Amino acid sequence: MTQTVSNRVLYSWILGKLRPFSFHLTGILLLGLLSAPLALLTPLPLKIAVDSVIGSRPVPEFLQALLPAAAMESTSLLLGIAIVLVMIIASLGQLQGFGICVLSSYTGERLIMSFRAQVFRHMQRLSLSYHDTHSAAESIYRIQHDAACVKHIPIDGFIPFLRAGFTLFGMIYITALIDWQMAMVALGVSPILFILTRTSGRKLRKKWSEVKYMETSTTGIVQEVFTALRVVKAFGREDYEQARFTREASHFMRGHIRLAFIGASFDFFVSMTIALGTAVALLIGVSHVRSGILTLGELLMVMAYLAQLYGPLETISKKVAEMQASLTSAERVMTLLKQGPDVPERPHARPLARAKGHVVFRNVAFAYDPERTVLHNSSFEIEPGTRVGIVGTTGAGKTTLLNLLTRFYDPTSGQILLDGVDLRDYKVADLRNQFAVVLQDPVLFSTSIAENISYGRPGCRFEEIVAAAKAANAHDFIVHLRDGYDTQVGERGVRLSGGERQRLSLARAFLKRAPMLILDEPTSSVDTKTEASIVDTMETLMRGRTTFIIAHRLSTLKNCDVQLVIEQGRLLALEPIMTRAMA
Numbered sequence: 299m300t301q302t303v304s305n306r307v308l309y310s311w312i313l314g315k316l317r318p319f320s321f322h323l324t325g326i327l328l329l330g331l332l333s334a335p336l337a338l339l340t341p342l343p344l345k346i347a348v349d350s351v352i353g354s355r356p357v358p359e360f361l362q363a364l365l366p367a368a369a370m371e372s373t374s375l376l377l378g379i380a381i382v383l384v385m386i387i388a389s390l391g392q393l394q395g396f397g398i399c400v401l402s403s404y405t406g407e408r409l410i411m412s413f414r415a416q417v418f419r420h421m422q423r424l425s426l427s428y429h430d431t432h433s434a435a436e437s438i439y440r441i442q443h444d445a446a447c448v449k450h451i452p453i454d455g456f457i458p459f460l461r462a463g464f465t466l467f468g469m470i471y472i473t474a475l476i477d478w479q480m481a482m483v484a485l486g487v488s489p490i491l492f493i494l495t496r497t498s499g500r501k502l503r504k505k506w507s508e509v510k511y512m513e514t515s516t517t518g519i520v521q522e523v524f525t526a527l528r529v530v531k532a533f534g535r536e537d538y539e540q541a542r543f544t545r546e547a548s549h550f551m552r553g554h555i556r557l558a559f560i561g562a563s564f565d566f567f568v569s570m571t572i573a574l575g576t577a578v579a580l581l582i583g584v585s586h587v588r589s590g591i592l593t594l595g596e597l598l599m600v601m602a603y604l605a606q607l608y609g610p611l612e613t614i615s616k617k618v619a620e621m622q623a624s625l626t627s628a629e630r631v632m633t634l635l636k637q638g639p640d641v642p643e644r645p646h647a648r649p650l651a652r653a654k655g656h657v658v659f660r661n662v663a664f665a666y667d668p669e670r671t672v673l674h675n676s677s678f679e680i681e682p683g684t685r686v687g688i689v690g691t692t693g694a695g696k697t698t699l700l701n702l703l704t705r706f707y708d709p710t711s712g713q714i715l716l717d718g719v720d721l722r723d724y725k726v727a728d729l730r731n732q733f734a735v736v737l738q739d740p741v742l743f744s745t746s747i748a749e750n751i752s753y754g755r756p757g758c759r760f761e762e763i764v765a766a767a768k769a770a771n772a773h774d775f776i777v778h779l780r781d782g783y784d785t786q787v788g789e790r791g792v793r794l795s796g797g798e799r800q801r802l803s804l805a806r807a808f809l810k811r812a813p814m815l816i817l818d819e820p821t822s823s824v825d826t827k828t829e830a831s832i833v834d835t836m837e838t839l840m841r842g843r844t845t846f847i848i849a850h851r852l853s854t855l856k857n858c859d860v861q862l863v864i865e866q867g868r869l870l871a872l873e874p875i876m877t878r879a880m881a
């Protein structure tokens with residue numbers, strides 16, 4: 299939660315991310331730099347009006363060179379020039395603002411888009427162990443909010459910062475030409491501003507990282523409650539969840555108030571420091587006018603410069619403070635992106651077109667967390683095309699065993715071989731492609747039934763979808779739905795019954811036609827009659843495919859060749875199944 303990454307590392311990482319857009323960003327910067335000459339020109343008409351129209355001093359030398367000699371003679375002509383200058387300077391300023399605005403949004407939004415996509419891609423690739431320990435809300439927050447830092451840091455931070463620095467330099471230079479003492483006073487406040495910025499910057503950064511963490515946990519509660527709303531209602535826990543939410547939200551609120559307080563006090567001190575500088579400069583300026591070192595017009599011009607000079611100084615200080623939120627975000631995303639997958643692909647991983655299905659577990663052990671080993675030293679060998687029934691009491695480690703086979707996790711020790719090659723030597727995508735999986739907890743996407751079935755083989759023909767649905771005994775219930783195969787199933791498939799969901803996920807596995815089948819209690823939610831007909835259809839499907847099927851009912855296992863018995867993470871037996879042997 300606290301600052302762990304040095305600023306240097308963070309900045310160079312951010313710069314790396316910005317490189318593809320360096321052309322656009324340079325454009326914004328150059329356009330922005332125009333504000334320095336524009337700011338320098340702004341008080342000029344006032345000086346002409348006061349000193350040369352009202353007073354009788356000559357216009358500044360560079361203007362004399364630009365204007366016709368006649369203009370110098372007539373005060374009304376000079377006034378006209380001053381007025382036109384006001385308009386020209388204002389319109390140039392607006393044009394520049396317009397250009398910056400358009401170019402910044404264009405670049406900024408594209409930056410965010412591509413960065414979000416990158417973070418999303420990375421998050422999807424991160425292993426299940428990462429997601430087991432980080433909430434979905436946290437992942438959402440990083441993609442939705444934190445990723446936007448890639449726009450804020452350059453466009454609302456770096457660039458205005460550089461622009462302000464440039465303007466500041468120009469103003470100090472010009473002010474020093476007119477009256478160096480006033481320029482010194484103006485500069486004198488800079489160290490104070492610098493110290494202020496550093497101290498409050500640190501505080502803000504620390505606080506921001508806490509607040510972001512709190513915000514994630516509030517969203518986490520909302521998400522959890524709405525995904526499990528049925529449980530919440532069934533147990534009447536609305537008030538409890540409300541209290542939990544309010545508690546987290548109030549931490550979050552206090553955090554934000556504290557941030558506002560730090561920010562506002564910082565603003566206050568910055569403004570007061572600046573006011574002090576202006577007051578001293580005014581004092582010196584007036585005495586200089588009195589003693590004739592400065593003209594009144596020059597004093598007005600220098601005061602206008604000072605007002606503008608403090609503008610950039612204020613920008614620089616405040617930007618540094620505002621940037622803390624974005625830097626915190628950047629730090630969070632950077633840590634995430636640096637997190638390698640726990641299931642890495644080796645540099646020269648082998649491709650795998652279609653596996654034969656020979657599986658060997660060699661002294662495999664596994665632990666989700668180091669304290670508790672879930673699977674102990676397991677060894678077995680499965681010939682291609684064998685149907686393996688896995689049995690064992692709940693929590694024995696059956697699902698875990700199959701999680702290792704699909705490489706959702708890598709074994710803590712030992713080796714798993716597919717067709718004689720360690721799983722870790724295959725390309726991950728190729729390996730996963732070998733399996734059609736029905737998970738214990740059937741998960742559907744909030745789209746149509748047809749799309750859910752064809753999830754593993756997008757773009758397949760409609761007849762194939764229907765055939766798969768028939769095989770999984772789902773066709774009959776689907777055609778009775780109002781929209782048939784176009785029926786929307788709702789988030790995670792909530793609009794369907796448990797058995798219907800299970801049959802759709804079976805159909806999805808059937809359609810994939812992978813050489814290996816993994817079925818984790820595929821018929822646990824259907825009645826015995828439906829189960830019997832699914833088991834019969836599976837018979838054709840399992841032919842020639844290595845199949846692992848977890849089931850508690852013997853009826854589901856009747857077509858299996860061998861039975862793996864697991865108890866408390868230990869492999870007890872690998873034996874032929876009697877029912878089939880007898881059949």
Ligand SMILES: Nc1ncnc2c1ncn2[C@@H]1O[C@H](COP(=O)(O)OP(=O)(O)OP(=O)(O)O)[C@@H](O)[C@H]1O
Nearest residue numbers: 430666667672691692693694695696697698699738
């Ligand atoms: N993601 C996880 N993180 C930590 N521990 C886990 C995780 N998944 C499972 N476990 C633990 O591993 C053990 C084995 O779980 P597994 O899911 O393999 O059991 P199972 O045999 O499939 O049980 P069931 O028949 O109930 O599905 C359990 O004690 C469980 O608590």
Ligand SMILES: [Mg+2]
Nearest residue numbers: 696697738818
């Ligand atoms: Mg299980």
